[in-house]
Amino acid sequence: MESINTAVRTAFAGEVVGQLHEGERRFDIVIRLDTAYRRSMDELAALQIRAQDGHMVPITQVASIDVVVGPNQMQREDAQRRISVGFNVRGRDVQSIVDELQSRIDADVKLPPGYRITYGGQFENLSAASRRLAVAVPVAMLLILFLLYVTFSSATQALLIFSAVPLASIGGIAALVLRGMPFSISAGVGFIALFGVAVLNGIVLLAAFRSLHARGITSPLRVVIMGTRERLRPVTMTALVASLGFLPMALSTGDGAEVQRPLATVVIGGLVTSTLLTMVLLPMLFLLVDRRQQRRSLGASAAVVVMLLVLGTVLLPAQPRVVSLPQAIALAAENNPDLRIASLEVERSALQGRAARDVPPMQVMLMGGQYNSSSQDNNVTLTQSIPFPSKLIAASDLAGEQQREMELRRALSRREVDHSVRISYYRACLHRERMDLLTQMRQLAQRMVEISTRRVEAGDATPLERLTAETQLNELLVRWQQEQTQMRAAQAQLSLMCGVRQELIPVDSTITVSAPRQSADSVQSPMIDVLEQQLRVAEQAGRVVSSQLWPDITLGYYTQTLIGTPLSTTGPLTPATSSDRFQGFLVGLALPLWFDPGMARSEQAQLDRRIAEQRLRQGASQVMTTLRTLATSIDAARQLVEVFASRGLPTAQLLLDNTRRAYEAGDASWNEVHTALRQVLETRSSEIDARFNLAELLSMYELYQGQ
Numbered sequence: 001m002e003s004i005n006t007a008v009r010t011a012f013a014g015e016v017v018g019q020l021h022e023g024e025r026r027f028d029i030v031i032r033l034d035t036a037y038r039r040s041m042d043e044l045a046a047l048q049i050r051a052q053d054g055h056m057v058p059i060t061q062v063a064s065i066d067v068v069v070g071p072n073q074m075q076r077e078d079a080q081r082r083i084s085v086g087f088n089v090r091g092r093d094v095q096s097i098v099d100e101l102q103s104r105i106d107a108d109v110k111l112p113p114g115y116r117i118t119y120g121g122q123f124e125n126l127s128a129a130s131r132r133l134a135v136a137v138p139v140a141m142l143l144i145l146f147l148l149y150v151t152f153s154s155a156t157q158a159l160l161i162f163s164a165v166p167l168a169s170i171g172g173i174a175a176l177v178l179r180g181m182p183f184s185i186s187a188g189v190g191f192i193a194l195f196g197v198a199v200l201n202g203i204v205l206l207a208a209f210r211s212l213h214a215r216g217i218t219s220p221l222r223v224v225i226m227g228t229r230e231r232l233r234p235v236t237m238t239a240l241v242a243s244l245g246f247l248p249m250a251l252s253t254g255d256g257a258e259v260q261r262p263l264a265t266v267v268i269g270g271l272v273t274s275t276l277l278t279m280v281l282l283p284m285l286f287l288l289v290d291r292r293q294q295r296r297s298l299g300a301s302a303a304v305v306v307m308l309l310v311l312g313t314v315l316l317p318a319q320p321r322v323v324s325l326p327q328a329i330a331l332a333a334e335n336n337p338d339l340r341i342a343s344l345e346v347e348r349s350a351l352q353g354r355a356a357r358d359v360p361p362m363q364v365m366l367m368g369g370q371y372n373s374s375s376q377d378n379n380v381t382l383t384q385s386i387p388f389p390s391k392l393i394a395a396s397d398l399a400g401e402q403q404r405e406m407e408l409r410r411a412l413s414r415r416e417v418d419h420s421v422r423i424s425y426y427r428a429c430l431h432r433e434r435m436d437l438l439t440q441m442r443q444l445a446q447r448m449v450e451i452s453t454r455r456v457e458a459g460d461a462t463p464l465e466r467l468t469a470e471t472q473l474n475e476l477l478v479r480w481q482q483e484q485t486q487m488r489a490a491q492a493q494l495s496l497m498c499g500v501r502q503e504l505i506p507v508d509s510t511i512t513v514s515a516p517r518q519s520a521d522s523v524q525s526p527m528i529d530v531l532e533q534q535l536r537v538a539e540q541a542g543r544v545v546s547s548q549l550w551p552d553i554t555l556g557y558y559t560q561t562l563i564g565t566p567l568s569t570t571g572p573l574t575p576a577t578s579s580d581r582f583q584g585f586l587v588g589l590a591l592p593l594w595f596d597p598g599m600a601r602s603e604q605a606q607l608d609r610r611i612a613e614q615r616l617r618q619g620a621s622q623v624m625t626t627l628r629t630l631a632t633s634i635d636a637a638r639q640l641v642e643v644f645a646s647r648g649l650p651t652a653q654l655l656l657d658n659t660r661r662a663y664e665a666g667d668a669s670w671n672e673v674h675t676a677l678r679q680v681l682e683t684r685s686s687e688i689d690a691r692f693n694l695a696e697l698l699s700m701y702e703l704y705q706g707q
Helices: 002-013 041-045 094-108 122-152 155-162 162-178 184-216 218-251 258-286 294-314 327-336 339-356 389-458 463-498 525-549 596-664 670-705
Strands: 017-024 025-031 047-052 056-058 076-079 080-083 321-323 365-370 377-386 503-505 552-559 581-590
Touching: 002 017, 002 041, 002 503, 041 122, 047 596, 056 365, 122 155, 122 184, 155 162, 155 184, 155 258, 162 184, 184 218, 184 258, 218 258, 321 327, 327 339, 327 389, 327 463, 327 503, 339 389, 389 463, 389 503, 389 525, 389 670, 463 503, 463 670, 525 596, 596 670
Parallel strands: 321 503
Antiparallel strands: 017 025, 047 056, 076 080, 365 377, 377 552, 552 581
């Protein structure tokens, strides 16, 4: 077999047989058949290989040559197989293509359980950009309106200029329609740029009206005529500069033209209508609001509109977000309040380690008075108490052990939060899968209602049969609504665990079971790690108590005056003055006089250590017992899921199909159909519950196992 593979690989793909050295460069020498002998299967069949006895024989004598179709590549995503179907869109927009594709797939394609269809590529980018654009456009319009109000200090005039926005939108939409272009993200960006230029033209015109009014021209009609004539050229030049600048983009056919053309088309078309209508409608609106009463009315209306827009922006609920399980776990790791508190506690314990190396403050004492003669003497004493070095070392080590305990607790909290996120995610998938099941059963029940109605009209059944079928259909609808409510509650719990305000929607519509569990023989559980660290903390706390029996060291220094004290010099005795100072030092030990409290604290520390040891043994035993129990439960749950997959679901589907066909043919009564529908519903619901139970047990096992 190896010789056959080598011969075929050498003949068609090439094989390196040596190297050619040319100076410092090296080139591989590859041999293979000429192109003329590699065109068809006949050349492959004529290929000669060497047999074991050394003779050359055709390859057809030792192997059969067939052309078969096999998988090109197995693609996986999130531990699931994935098949990608790609195509290019030309002449139509992506949104309408996907909408049509979804409608046809929903009508004609029935996916088996566990399969789902997602739409990615440019459509996924379009959906994400559309959500962002739905926020960016209102924010841009509100910001423009706010800046106009700040500039002119008048809500009426701000709304007058803001009227250029809808006028510009008319031209942008018309230009897209005339060129046969769909609305796209680049077109939306073009609208935002268009609004800015259109508002700029309105500002130029209204500023001229205000300038003429400030120069003493009081007639509104004269102000409008003079201002329009004066600002016609600047407004036209502003529109022409922007339009001519975007003209090459509108006519572009090179790389990136699909992004440039919609943006430039919107800007050019919008500026044409905006410039024409602004020069006509804006003066007319200025004349209409000139009266004082109308200005107040429009000002109040503008204030109400702005207030409603602001309140709507503030109170508008956040858009739902579709997340996968790894994304939800990452969000929880970043935003969960419990994890933030655990991180703060770790920082606090680190600061506590620095505080453990503290020493008492230095005491500075000044004494004065007549303690040697009638003269006023003074004494300055510096005293510093220093704990015995073993005390500082023991306290610092205790703080370090406590910090490691906080770090282990944070790691344990992280695993517990991950487990809670998984359960919330699986529960939301559980209710969504039940909703899909109830939707299928409702469609089937609706079909049974139609059949029973025809049978009642034909006289083959009683009205009670149709009423019973309608009642069952209503029951399925009620259960579907209950599952929807529970699904939303699970999604709200998922958002709470992830620490975000927006609603999180799982991307999975079914519960997927993770990889098989590991053995429980070797366990590195984070719970045991915390208990072991608590034991080390208790042992170190005992060392701290023992170190308290060592005395504290006191060091001191003093300097004082002794006015009038005879000084011993080589000459005659002279009395000391205030400038003469006498110095000395102090050394002392702080010895405990009563040892009973210290011994009690030492015994208490020993009891704390024994309690920590007992908790460690008990905790380790509980973890091992829980892991064995979970292992047994996982095996049973996995077997139940396999039984459902191999026998339960196929049998239920076969029962449903046979009963449905028999009822349509009139060979089965409604009681048989009703019983079959309930059995199928309960079987499939139990299968969903079994997969959820298995996923929950596996997540709990990973939590205790420390994976």
